[in-house]
Amino acid sequence: DTGVSQDPRHKITKRGQNVTFRCDPISEHNRLYWYRQTLGQGPEFLTYFQNEAQLEKSRLLSDRFSAERPKGSFSTLEIQRTEQGDSAMYLCASSQQGLQETQYFGPGTRLLVL
Amino acid sequence: AQKITQTQPGMFVQEKEAVTLDCTYDTSDQSYGLFWYKQPSSGEMIFLIYQGSYDEQNATEGRYSLNFQKARKSANLVISASQLGDSAMYFCAMREASNSGYALNFGKGTSLLVTP
Numbered sequence: 001d002t003g004v005s006q007d008p009r010h011k012i013t014k015r016g017q018n019v020t021f022r023c024d025p026i027s028e029h030n031r032l033y034w035y036r037q038t039l040g041q042g043p044e045f046l047t048y049f050q051n052e053a054q055l056e057k058s059r060l061l062s063d064r065f066s067a068e069r070p071k072g073s074f075s076t077l078e079i080q081r082t083e084q085g086d087s088a089m090y091l092c093a094s095s096q097q098g099l100q101e102t103q104y105f106g107p108g109t110r111l112l113v114l
Numbered sequence: 115a116q117k118i119t120q121t122q123p124g125m126f127v128q129e130k131e132a133v134t135l136d137c138t139y140d141t142s143d144q145s146y147g148l149f150w151y152k153q154p155s156s157g158e159m160i161f162l163i164y165q166g167s168y169d170e171q172n173a174t175e176g177r178y179s180l181n182f183q184k185a186r187k188s189a190n191l192v193i194s195a196s197q198l199g200d201s202a203m204y205f206c207a208m209r210e211a212s213n214s215g216y217a218l219n220f221g222k223g224t225s226l227l228v229t230p
Contacts, residue, residue: 102164
């Protein structure tokens with residue numbers, strides 16, 4: 001049973017550059033979430049997809065952030081014009097809608113903006 | 115307002131002993147779910163245990179059990195027979211029925227160190 005995968009695992013970029021992260025959910029899961037985690041904090045919700053529809057976005061998701069989930073499969077999270085404050089771990093999770101619904105997380109992408 | 119409070123930034127426990135990690139939550143929903151995740155230094159969040167607000171029995175999963183006290187709004191994680199591999203950050207999280215995004219609200223976590 002393949003879990004959630006994320007690529008890349010690490011990314012170092014210079015301020016002002018664009019970066020894109022990919023998340024492949026567990027294949028039968030219809031919901032996909034992106035979270036951001038900074039040092040010493042728990043993950044914070046960014047956005048959520050049900051199938052291919054983006055249904056919820058956090059206030060944390062500024063205009064520089066965009067996420068897609070074409071065809072309801074993998075998802076991408078793009079950050080344009082990166083800032084040093086974007087340095088964080090970006091976590092993807094997926095779940096199957098239903099009772100006792102549980103989100104399963106990927107290994108995360110660590111972003112460092114210099 | 116903080117939805118999930120974990121008051122213990124760090125805990126120590128000796129191998130083979132039991133340890134309790136505290137979690138209190140704040141919600142006005144009648145229907146909600148409580149979760150515990152483990153995050154090793156590698157960064158991946160590993161699901162441990164789930165408790166639904168309507169569940170009358172405390173949840174158990176192997177060495178993990180959840181001490182659910184609804185009136186006190188607490189959902190403490192108990193790890194029995196600690197192992198060195200249990201050393202990690204532990205996060206309590208809540209999903210509320212009123213949250214249309216079904217997102218999880220996480221606490222700040224507790225760092226657990228298991229010593230030989």
